[in-house]
Amino acid sequence: MREASLHPSAADPATDLQIDDPSLVVLSIGNTTLVVAPEVGGSIAAYFDVVREPTSQRVLHWLRPATRAALAARDPLRMASFPLFPYCNRIRDARFEFGGRTIDLGGDGNGYAHALHGHAWRRPWRIGARTATSVELHFEHVPNADAPGDWPFHYRASQRIELLGDALRVTLAVQSLSESPMPFGMGHHPYYPRTSNTVITAHVEAMWHADAHVLPTHLGPHGAVDALRHGMSADAFELDNNFSGWTRSATIAWPDERRSVTLTAAAPFDHLVVFAPANDVQLCVEPVTNTTDCFNANDGARQRAGYRVLQPGETLSAELNWTPQRD
Structure with a gap:
């Protein structure tokens, strides 16, 4: 470090x-x-x-x-971390079926064959209320039918970002302003310092295996599941995978530096993504409400994938906390 x-x-x-x-x-x-x-x-x-x-x-x-x-x-x-709205991670071929129509997100400037992380992370947010230790950020998406690939649902999102002593709290919130139901997911995408001694600990039940496009194929066992429970080296596996059955707590530790930070999340942040590519300095341990490509999941897998639909006017809010510790 x-x-x-x-x-x-x-x-x-x-x-x-x-x-x-x-x-x-x-x-x-x-x-x-x-x-x-x-x-x-x-x-x-x-x-x-x-x-x-x-x-x-x-x-x-x-x-x-x-x-x-x-x-x-x-x-x-x-950046150190960025918000994910109105879905998390990839959507296969940037399209899915919803409400009897094809939602095509290609051409919205995302730049990825499989639409990635929604669009709010690529837009400026407006500053709201602010103190010495907190700030509120606001974002509103109004669909534009003439813009290729535009998200066709109207919604408003916010972040309350605050320091509570040395701990960081981020409260994400959304309100659907559409006149029809809207598929939805949210999360945050934190990067952590990665050293040769970085260790990740989290209780998870299974891993979504993925294809060459980093899109999920099936949920099942993997060596990383047990390794995470006991403290897994960031270099143990090459990962860009979703994990289910997460207890909504994960610790990233640097034992040689005698310090760690613990991420805790509220429901519905029931899914965890670990991005730890081989021979790379990047490391992400991401709290999300839905797995990759959940909008294309079949009916039997939707509940396990965190598939969620907001009704007109419905709101959703949940918080994330990062708590540092030094020995």
Whole structure:
């Protein structure tokens, strides 16, 4: 884990992130700082503690921090975490059947053959109420029938992002404003610092195996299921998979640094994604309400996949918490 001196108005030499950029919202309490990038998909750009020592100080990042270049490029995939609305992960061939019609999401600028992560992560969010330790972000999608691939349902989403001491809480909420039922899913996509000693612990029951397009084929056993329960090295398996039967708690630990962060989630964040590619620095442990491609799941698999439909006017809200610990 890289360490660096940092002052709230200066750059973090470990990331080149200039946190006094006026486009950012900086929250702080005690030695903890959270940096939010509303214009970059309502993303979190950094979440860290400054450890002050007699003659120096060092930075402990709980999420992988963004860089100045990532912010300049407005690239959510290089942020610390970003929201997922109105579905999580991929949809096969960017299309599915719903309400007796084909919903075709191709051509909306996603850039992926299989539509990825919804669209809210690629749009700016509006800043709402704000304090020294919290900020509310708002996003509203009004469908445009003339825009190719546009999501054809009207909805409003929000995030309340706050520091509670050194812990981070994110409350995601949505309201359907459509006149007809709307298929829906949400989540957050956090990246964590990955070292040769990073360990992930989570109680899960089974893994969705996937094809070459990272689309699920079947739910079943895998060595990662038992490994996660006992503390799995981030390098143990090459993973980009959904897990079911998650107890809504996962810990990412750096034992050699004597520290960890625990993610806890409320229902309906009943599914967990672990993205740990081989020979790569990326690591994601994602809380989501639905598995990949759940809108195309057959009737028998829909409940297991987290398939959900919001009725006109229906609202849904649930919180996520990240709690750091240092020995």
